[in-house]
Amino acid sequence: MTDHRITAYGARPDDDCTDAIERAVRACELTGGRVVIPDGVFVTGPIRLRSNVELHLSAGATLRFRTDPSAYPIVRTRWQGIECFSHSPLIYAYDEVNVAVTGTGTLDGAAGVDNWWADTKPVDDWNLLLRMVCDDVPVEDRVFAPGHGFRPSFVQPYSCRRVRIEDVRIVNAPMWVVHPVFCSDVLIRGITVDSLGPNNDGCNPDSCSDVVISGCSFDTGDDCIAIKSGRDADGRRSGRPSENIVIESCRFGTGHGALTIGSETSGGVRNIHARDLHITGPAVDHALRIKTNSDRGGLIEHITLHDTVVESVTTSAVLIDTHHAEPTGTHHPAVRNITLSNLQVQVAPRTLEIRDTPESPVHGVNFR
Template identity: 70%
Template sequence: MPDRLITEYGAEPGTDCSDAIAQAIAAGGRVVVPPGEFRTGPIRLRSNVELHVSAGGTLRFHTDATAYPIVRTRWQGIECFSHSPLIYAYGETDVAVTGTGTLDGGASTDNWWSSTRPRTDWERLVQWVEDGVPVEERVFAPGHGFRPSFVQPYECRRVRIEDVRIVDAPMWVVHPVFCTDVLVRGVTVESLGPNNDGCNPDSCEDVLISGCSFTTGDDCVAIKSGRDTDGRRVARPSRNIVIESCRFTAGHGALTIGSEASGGVHGVHAHDLHITGTDHAIRIKTNSARGGVIENLTATDITATGLTTSAVLITTRHAEPDPPGEHPPAVRNITITNLTAHSTPRTIEIIDSPRAPVEGFRMS
């Protein structure tokens, strides 16, 4: 795979290098960001392209929403056309983001974080789903729509995100959607904004998250599979997911499943997790509007300290609508072993209902 140094295509530190990066990607191969700070708009990856950010190199992304074209995406578990993720790939094979440099989303309360959710756009999207509007017609104009994910491969095969440091994302940070064979290894996430989940496999299969570090404003690792009616329409579960040898220093749940898991989550194994200062070590959350089956989670060799709420929370009534919905979820076969929790108000919380009981929970 040939190296394509972005400076060979006209990139200069401190300037807008969007065109130079796009040209290097079009040439194919390994696109290299050298030491220095380079400014850029959204990046669209193609098959057989590796974006490599060298040690001492930084890609700092624009924060003007109108700089981001409208693309097919999934936002909070619902498909639509909205602002492009900062790094995006659609329908590609063998894409990678690597290197020990920094990806800086530049998000703050002065830009992306100033409005955590545009209510009118969100209400419009929910209504479109209930009215059966096709995804191709759920299109937001530039400047409307939603805060984008940072890194989102969509319908891709063989995805690798390795070693990079990612800071200050507009929304979810690493967010593969409908992908297979995903490796997220050695990544450092430092992003404390609203909804800044660290890594969200969303209706993905065969995922390994290994040796990563998470300091986040929301859940650290959160496994998803679509929301409510739209998630059931797509009906693609997340399955065969391994989380190993990771560190978690801020966030709601270190390892979370849900709440957008209407397509189901099957087969998650976690081991060797080191947690300090999150709300929960393990959190599974869903409700009767979501539906779906969450099953076969095993977690072992977990050390947690300074948890603010409980070591383990499993609820089938998270944000339960009133009256309850017509799609009670199933949560079953959860096994947790060798969990050491220091200084936590509660060890286990299970909040369920006769319509959606938690079944087959084992802890030893």
């Protein structure tokens, strides 16, 4: 494997290294190999990975991202379950094969209340996007010009195969942290997410298949792991489920749900197997949270949670809710075949809470 150190392409600590990193990626793309961030603090704009390129951070490296939205070009993305063209994720790959982000260094999104977190959901742009979906506007025409649009995800491989994200520490994300969309063969292993901002979900497989999340640690401002498959009509249009996902040996310290499914579940979620999870609390609301509603629709089935220790949660250890957020739609979801075994709950106001409706009853919850 060939290493391409960004300093060989003109990068210097504390300077803007966007162009140097892009040159290193292009050189690496020709033969395959690693773009190496050496020890030190390097500043960059968005990074676009290509096939057979691994972005590797050495142990003493910090890659700090610019917070000026104008630095981030408009690309195809998915924002809260709806496809559109908006600001590029900080690290992005589109329709690539064999891409990776590795190493024990730090990725710092530098997000805060004076930049990305200042306007969490621009009302006019969000309402426009919802109207576009209602009017069947093609995705290619849902374009938000620079200065508009939405906070980007931190790491987003989109329509990629063979994705690996391993060992890195990720802090201060603008939005969702690790957010693969329409991907297959995804390994997320050993990462540490410490990002307490608004909507800072830790890891969101979104309409993805064949995913392993292993040995990770999460302290987040929203859900820690949240499995999704598109929102409302746009999720039903694409019709891509999240399926065949294994989650194992992870730690959860802060967040709404340790393992959440939803609420964007319109494409369906199935075959999710979680084991050896440790909820250390006390700042986690739920160990397992399933949330959907009649706006979303979709089928959620074959969910298993084994060998999990819950030291403390603030509400219900397990919450299954088919009436989340007071919906008004007619696309009633189905939730069935949930298996919980060797679930050890030490402190919780409730162990199991089910909120369902006559139109969307929960079927087949099994304790073993």
